[in-house]
Amino acid sequence: MLLKKEIQYLKSSFEVISEERKKVLQDLVRRIQQIKQDEVNLVFVCTHNSRRSHLAQLWWQVASEEYDFSFLKTYSAGTETTRIHPNTLKVLMKQGFSVESRFLQENLSEENPKVELSYFGNRSVKCFSKTISDNSLPEQFIAIMTCGHAEVNCPFIPQAEFRFSLTYEDPKISDGTSQMEQTYLERSRQIGREAFYALSLLK
Structure with missing residues (x-):
């Protein structure tokens, strides 16, 4: 299965994570x-809950299931509402998730569709921008900021038990270029690898 191969790749490549980044994850x-x-x-x-935050939600969810941490639940959100970007869905499909093909279109009649991403046959996560x-979010949670803009523009989150900075470069910078597919794959793999590394340390 494609996703299982991708997971094995991510779990076997922790050495590419810098020591500085490992300390942040620890x-x-x-x-x-x-x-x-x-x-x-x-x-x-x-900020837009369209790319990095969704990638993080999905990979941390899969990693928590891989390590059998049923007490961990993952979500994503933004400082404003847009939609989960088609390029986010495309890279996740490339890595082994399943999604209805209609959601890959740039121009949908639905402004902010609720997209069900399936994996391992019988598991799924419903993703939408919020x-x-x-x-739909829990009353209490740990807020993990995946972009610097959101960290600055979302200075107070009353529901958060604490907030943590774990930022990533936005793959949006590659949209419309010849590097787009590779950039999204690199970012998704970076986020996934770090999720598996972090949860491998959890006791």
Whole structure:
């Protein structure tokens, strides 16, 4: 299965993560371990909730299932609502997730569709763009900021037990260029690799 091969690749390439970045991820794991609750909710936040935050939500969800951490639940949100970008869906499909082909179109009649991403045959996550105040999010969570803009423009999140900076370069910079597919794949793999590395440390 394509996704299982991708997971094995991500788990076998931790050496490409810099020591500095590993320290950041180790710090995040320590913070997660300090939450003494039966369920720990992670909400990944970027400005438009269209690319990085969705990639993080999906990969941290898959990694938590891979390591059998059923107490971890993942979500994503933004400081404003747009839609999950088709390029985000395309790279996830390339890595082994399944999604209806109609959601890959740039011009949909639905402004912000709820997209079901399936994996391993019988598991799925429903993704759509939402703000940090959306009622689909849990009442308490750890806010993980995946872009610097959201971190600056979302200075206070009342529901967050704490917030953590884990930023990534926006693959949007490659949209419309010959480097687009490769850039999205690199970013998705970076996020996925770091999710598997971090959760491999969780006790």
